[in-house]
Amino acid sequence: FALYELAKNPEIQTKLQQEVDAVLQKCNGKLTYEATQDMHYMDMVIQETLRHYPPVPFLTRQAMVKRQLPLTDVVLDKGMRLMIPVWSIHMDPEYWEDPTRYDPTRFSEEAKSARHPGVYMPFGDGPR
Secondary structure: OOOHHHOOHHHHHHHHHHHHHHHHHHHOOOOOOHHOOOHHHHHHHHHHHHHOOOOEEEEEEEEOOOEEEOOOOOOOOOOOEEEEEHHHHHOOOOOOOOOOOOOOHHHHHHHOOOOOHOOOOEEEEOOO
8 A cells, every 4th residue: 555655646755765765875775674763754654554544444342331421422331342443533634634635744753742642543552
């Protein structure tokens, strides 16, 4: 999916290629783990790709206690199964400006710190 998005967005592809070339030049053409840690734009491209194409489209959870959702009449009974639509959250304009646009800068450090952490979860949430 990343290659597809890069083909559709040549300006992003060019910027990424420039970053890869610069990092490889710094490390004498050797692609190492340490070299990849210097590829910040690459990381943003990967994260934006995962936002558009999450490998886990739904999360399932089970209510542990009976609870009424705030500001609603909806009551979750203990044991009720819940499905959380990851792709829908990733494409919600309430959280993402122009959500269908492919924009890796959404994952700059500044943008990430301004966003609620629960709106990006391509692999789900919880401890790893």
